[in-house]
Amino acid sequence: MRSVYALTQLAAAIGAVASQPADSWVFGNSLFYLGPPSGNSHITKATYSIVPPSVPSGAKSNGDDEPWVSVWVGASSTAGDQDANLYQPIFNWCPDQESQGCPATAQEWCVAASTYTPFAVVNSMVVQTVTMNDKIISKESDALDAPLQYLYSSNECYTGAGSCGSVDGWKITNLTVTLSGADTSFDSVMSLDSVTDAEFKSTDGGITWHTDRITVNTIDFDSSDDTQVQ
Ligand SMILES: *[C@@H]1O[C@H](CO)[C@@H](O)[C@H](O)[C@H]1NC(C)=O
Secondary structure, eight states: OHHHHHHHHHHHHTTOOOSSOTTOEEEESOEEEEOOOSTTOOEEEEEEEEEOOOOOBSOBOOSSSOOEEEEEEEEESSSSOTTSOEEOOEEEEOSSGGGGTOOOOTTSOBSOSSEEOOEEEETTEEEEEEEETTEEEEEEEEEOSSOBOEEEEEEEEEOTTSBOOEEOOEEEEEEEEEESSOOTTGGGGEEEESEEESOOEESSSSSEEEEEEEEEOOEETTOTTTEEEO
16 A cells, blocks of 8 residues: 555656546546436336447556446436446447457447447346447347336446546437336436436327437546546
8 A cells, every 4th residue: 555655646746647546436427317207107118329439538558457438328227226237238448448358449439339229128128239330239138127217328437557538528319218107297307417408308298208419528537527436
């Protein structure tokens, strides 16, 4: 511990310290958070496209404990309980993608450049399908642990022994959420945290909800202004 402390002091003295401590989980503060629907209603389907940003810039590796960055939209039965499943189609990036088992270059996200990611609940299974240019590139079915109540986005960084740099803004487009029963005020549980939303509304009395676009801001993972450390 003492040597890490001494190194941090030295780095601070030469002005080179990243503002996040090593091995931190850091979340960008630009996200949407939707749920829960009222009564016994739950989310039975969500479809959207993700227009991903360029890969992060300014990330720094420091040995084998690589930083990595993810952007995702996920669905869960709880408001973030670690014990509940999070069904989460995801974009991952790491300076050395192969070190994370992904055969991509440092200029590419793992999963896609342009992805359309629907998931649906069928017979108590959650079916996630990732398609790119109308071709299925990833598919997964998992048992549903409890009815889905929440849908939210995240920008996530694991600093490793380095730092994540920053990731440009990105867009979630054509988001459609289908409920098991009508909730005419589902828009009241759509929280927008430093994102802009085209307008989340229902045209069928509260079963199907849609917005054309949610725009996520640029996140500097190395800045405490843009992030929360968990
Ligand atoms: C939006 O998503 C729906 C499926 O939910 C699809 O049928 C439609 O073509 C999409 N629209 C655009 C503009 O991509």
